[in-house]
Amino acid sequence: MPTETKIETQYSIGDFAKAVGLTAPTLRYYETEGLIETHRLANGRRYYEEADINWVKFLLHLKGTGMSISELKQYVIWRAAGDDTIPERLDLLKKVKADFLVQFDEVQHHLQILNDKINWYEEKEAGVTKDPESFRAYLDRFGHHE
Amino acid sequence: MPTETKIETQYSIGDFAKAVGLTAPTLRYYETEGLIETHRLANGRRYYEEADINWVKFLLHLKGTGMSISELKQYVIWRAAGDDTIPERLDLLKKVKADFLVQFDEVQHHLQILNDKINWYEEKEAGVTKDPESFRAYLDRFGHHE
DNA sequence: ATATTACTTAAAGTGTACTTTAAGTCAATA
DNA sequence: TATTGACTTAAAGTACACTTTAAGTAATAT
DSSP: OOOOOOOOOOOHHHHHHHHOOOOOOHHHHHHHSSSSOOOOOOOOOEBBBBHHHHHHHHHHHHHHHTOOHHHHHHHHHHHHTTTGGHHHHHHHHHHHHHHHHHHHHHHHHHHHHHHHHHHHHHHHHTTOSOOOOOHHHHHHHHOOOO | OOOOOOOOOOHHHHHHHHHHHOHHHHHHHHHHHTTTOOEEETOOOEEEEEEHHHHHHHHHEEEEHTOOHHHHHHHHHHTTGGGHHHHHHHHHHHHHHHHHHHHHHHHHHHHHHHHHHHHHHHHHHHHHOSOOOOHHHHHHHTTTTO
16 A cells, blocks of 8 residues: 655645635734644745634634634633543533524524514505504514513 | 693613613713713703613614614614605615624524534543544534535 | 712723734745 | 735734713712
């Protein structure tokens, strides 16, 4: 069996930024915050590999669930400390999830009211009701409150 | 039929703040931003009525869908200008809704990845897999990507 | 009556997450 | 070879949405 030399694609910071949908300054900022470890060429320039794309994309998913930079930093610190910190990481992610679900419910309620208002305006514009119904009364009709 | 004198409950800014879940400084800030019109007692102090509670809660619903203070301000300006601006308000709310729905989909995907990671950690912790499976491989098993 | 609390304004400060600038080095293209 | 473009760092600046401070007046509670 021949020995395969794996040739990893190397990305400059600009190309990597495009690949993950961020800007080069943001990547440098994340690096100073300890979220990303960067590799350096002999001339001092940063480079990134395929695996780094997965890592950054995963970080962005966590970020998208509401994790702050400092929470991500804590997560990264625990991750670097090895498998002993899996319970801590799990607790953190579960807390993030619980917070997320609360927000998620709230935001769905906000959407319901927004939808109701849009529908109310459309009915009003169409002149469906001659005697105009208040938005409150309109909400009441659907049992939508607060 | 006797003439009914409607006695509107009057709230001080502190009580009103509690009623809507904000702080007094935030209410003053919203007032300077033109989101809230305040009534004043003879002594210069602000007071609020029941109807103001509905208005602030409605604003907070719109805010919760992602509208910025300046978008809310624009909405309020149009509202004050009367029914002629209903098309503008409708356009704004529809744009807000469209943006919201994009975000909503994204955020659900973020949740999926978060959930997958939590499950992956739990399986890892339980020692279900002897030969540890990478998170990428785990995601692949469920068809969860990016 | 006095002390505490709530209100008033204007202005300055805070936190988060970047973004931009400045000054310089180095690599790639015409 | 010249010049354009991409990179480097450190530090300052920005946007948003409040929050806090300061200095003062007025209402409420003991």
